[in-house]
Amino acid sequence: MVNTYQLYEKMTNGNILLSYKGDASKDVLSSMLDILESKLKESDVSNKTKKKMYNILVECLQNLYHHTDEPDPTIEIENSSAIFMVSRQTENFKIFTGNYISSNDIEGLKERIEHINSLDLESLKAYHKEILNNGQISSKGGGGLGLIDMRRKSQNKLNFEFHKVDEKTYFFTLEITISTNY
Amino acid sequence: METLNIEGSTKTPEIELNQESGVLVIKGRSIPENSVAFYKPVIDWLSEYESNANENTTVNIQLEYFNTSSSKCILDLLKKLEAIHDSKSAVQVNWHYEEDDEDMLEAGEDYEAILKLPFKMIEVKEE
Numbered sequence: 001m002v003n004t005y006q007l008y009e010k011m012t013n014g015n016i017l018l019s020y021k022g023d024a025s026k027d028v029l030s031s032m033l034d035i036l037e038s039k040l041k042e043s044d045v046s047n048k049t050k051k052k053m054y055n056i057l058v059e060c061l062q063n064l065y066h067h068t069d070e071p072d073p074t075i076e077i078e079n080s081s082a083i084f085m086v087s088r089q090t091e092n093f094k095i096f097t098g099n100y101i102s103s104n105d106i107e108g109l110k111e112r113i114e115h116i117n118s119l120d121l122e123s124l125k126a127y128h129k130e131i132l133n134n135g136q137i138s139s140k141g142g143g144g145l146g147l148i149d150m151r152r153k154s155q156n157k158l159n160f161e162f163h164k165v166d167e168k169t170y171f172f173t174l175e176i177t178i179s180t181n182y
Numbered sequence: 183m184e185t186l187n188i189e190g191s192t193k194t195p196e197i198e199l200n201q202e203s204g205v206l207v208i209k210g211r212s213i214p215e216n217s218v219a220f221y222k223p224v225i226d227w228l229s230e231y232e233s234n235a236n237e238n239t240t241v242n243i244q245l246e247y248f249n250t251s252s253s254k255c256i257l258d259l260l261k262k263l264e265a266i267h268d269s270k271s272a273v274q275v276n277w278h279y280e281e282d283d284e285d286m287l288e289a290g291e292d293y294e295a296i297l298k299l300p301f302k303m304i305e306v307k308e309e
Contacts, residue, residue, distance in 0.1 A: 026215060047282060047283075047308060048284070051247070051285065051286075052285065054247060055285070059250060062213075062215060062249060065215055066215075125292070128292065129295065129296060132253060132254060132257055132292070133257070133296050145250035145251075145254065149250050153285055
């Protein structure tokens, strides 16, 4: 049994604003967005930082939602829930997300993020324009615009990892750092 | 043509498309999970507007936030207006952004660079 007080201390020392593990349903994600919006409102950071944070939070949460909304049929994990966490240090906010992903998709996703990370902000602006203008949009999402937007608005590289669960399934984690000093 | 009125919500913007005045307003937050479904009536209305366009069309976009799936829909609706610009209607886009919101200004400039439409960037004071 986990000691509740130890867990509480851990979350306090890690400056966790919110932490969630479970199903990424629309209602749950909307509630988390509301909670974080009110926490941001009360925080001492500039409006510019608040807006950047809110925008990136929306993209992160909707990414998780779209994975849950239409789970990949090749993933056979029984409880395919997601993780979502936000922390605040002096200089940075950090957003952490994690969800299951089919092994078929990791190569493509890895290439996309590495490409986005390799671009400077000017090239990223051009790349965004290209995808916005020519990319396909599904009923679900912005056709890859979300990751570009996170990178542009945070002006930081996206940290990511794939953890192998079994032959068909990986756990994909994403970490985004947003400066508190905009 | 009937005016299209959609009330705003915490996730979707207020919409008012008026053929008689030629004024189209999109205002508030646009962060729906399914943007394509939300913007469908707007795109449909604009398709009809193409053959009933007012001599002048003013598009007032004043968004506090919009997600990337909305950004694609907004481009689609502006492209509809681009198609009638000059030939059927003089279209003017007024892109509003809150002071210091450089990301929102930049988003407007991105659209301006893609489209052959006159844009005016309007700074609004924070509430």
